Amino acid sequence: MQLTARAAGSTSSARVVVSRAVASSDSFVPLRWLKNGHLQTLGAAAPLFTRVPEVPPAQRCAVPIAGGSLHGALWMHARRAPGVVVAHGIGGSGASPSIVRGALALFRAGYHVLCFDMRGAGESLEDVPSLYHAGLTADLDAALTWLASRPRVDTVCLVGFSGGGSMALKLAGEWGEAAPPHVRCVASVSAPLDYTLVAPWMEGRGRLPYRLHVLGGLADGAKKFAERHPSRARYKAREVKRLGSLRQYDDTVIVPMHGFASVEDYRAQASSGPWLPRVRVPSLLVHAEDDPMVPMRTLTPWLSAASPAVDVRLSRHGGHVGWLSGLDAQSWLGGWAVRQVLSHLRAHAPAREDAS
Numbered sequence: 293m294q295l296t297a298r299a300a301g302s303t304s305s306a307r308v309v310v311s312r313a314v315a316s317s318d319s320f321v322p323l324r325w326l327k328n329g330h331l332q333t334l335g336a337a338a339p340l341f342t343r344v345p346e347v348p349p350a351q352r353c354a355v356p357i358a359g360g361s362l363h364g365a366l367w368m369h370a371r372r373a374p375g376v377v378v379a380h381g382i383g384g385s386g387a388s389p390s391i392v393r394g395a396l397a398l399f400r401a402g403y404h405v406l407c408f409d410m411r412g413a414g415e416s417l418e419d420v421p422s423l424y425h426a427g428l429t430a431d432l433d434a435a436l437t438w439l440a441s442r443p444r445v446d447t448v449c450l451v452g453f454s455g456g457g458s459m460a461l462k463l464a465g466e467w468g469e470a471a472p473p474h475v476r477c478v479a480s481v482s483a484p485l486d487y488t489l490v491a492p493w494m495e496g497r498g499r500l501p502y503r504l505h506v507l508g509g510l511a512d513g514a515k516k517f518a519e520r521h522p523s524r525a526r527y528k529a530r531e532v533k534r535l536g537s538l539r540q541y542d543d544t545v546i547v548p549m550h551g552f553a554s555v556e557d558y559r560a561q562a563s564s565g566p567w568l569p570r571v572r573v574p575s576l577l578v579h580a581e582d583d584p585m586v587p588m589r590t591l592t593p594w595l596s597a598a599s600p601a602v603d604v605r606l607s608r609h610g611g612h613v614g615w616l617s618g619l620d621a622q623s624w625l626g627g628w629a630v631r632q633v634l635s636h637l638r639a640h641a642p643a644r645e646d647a648s
Contacts, residue, residue: 333583336624352366368442373403375442378451379408379432380409398451401643412516422550429466436450455484477639477641483564485563487562493590581608
């Protein structure tokens with residue numbers, strides 16, 4: 293089937309042909325005054341209008357990786373069920389609102405859920421060999437393997453939000469025909485597929501609040517990492533305070549730490565778009581055409597070449613990891629994108645919602 297996506301900032305339409313794309317009958321209809329992509333993005337990230345539902349107590353856990361371990365929260369049901377690893381975005385952590393929102397919805401739907409902090413984020417700081425970067429998929433792979441080995445976990449799925457969604461799709465492409473047998477499916481929400489386009493876009497004046505948010509999270513982790521592990525950092529903690537752009541962060545922190553040739557080399561290698569033709573595990577890509585952080589024009593070149601295993605679901609409104617249909621707690625928790633993810637998971641790894 294064919295989908296038409298309007299490129300951000302353009303009066304023309306780009307024709308995107310995507311195999312197995314789904315035109316969901318469950319369309320997203322926001323309140324009239326909530327149609328703006330910025331309001332959708334900010335409202336979901338800081339739901340001040342309603343009380344966020346209480347999150348059940350979680351087990352603190354450590355996922356072993358080469359040279360250290362990642363820390364996170366694990367919600368387990370008392371019976372066997374599929375497990376889901378939830379990956380956070382760039383500059384975020386396992387405590388980010390979008391991650392809490394997704395984890396709670398997944399747990400209520402009957403899935404075991406693991407939310408972990410990537411290297412240098414949240415609690416994953418003391419015993420990690422480096423900071424994470426936008427294309428580091430090995431840790432997601434390790435988290436899936438670890439969760440699959442837990443008692444009462446049947447199979448596992450991977451769900452990523454924003455930058456975590458891009459990592460999830462990249463990992464699916466890296467697996468190709470050799471996806472682990474315990475992995476049933478992958479889902480991404482508001483994923484930036486091409487950092488060579490998205491990163492410069494984020495440096496624009498109109499994206500200042502978003503850039504400051506992302507850069508603030510990255511700089512905080514980088515500073516703390518350098519203070520705790522000075523021998524592992526190729527920069528000084530004091531240098532981080534002077535970083536005023538994402539490019540400066542990449543050039544000062546990521547490129548030398550991970551051995552990339554340049555910022556351009558890093559962003560090209562970290563991008564998931566080139567990997568979409570190789571995806572074989574059932575994968576979902578959910579995106580809003582009015583996403584203010586990841587415009588549609590940065591996705592369309594890659595969607596046209598995506599594998600038939602990639603199921604693309606687009607909405608006109610929704611912002612970046614937003615999709616708020618109202619001002620109540622259920623609208624925040626059970627938004628359109630979350631429903632798309634749950635329908636994808638239920639098709640490939642069904643769980644009983646009456647789990648306790």
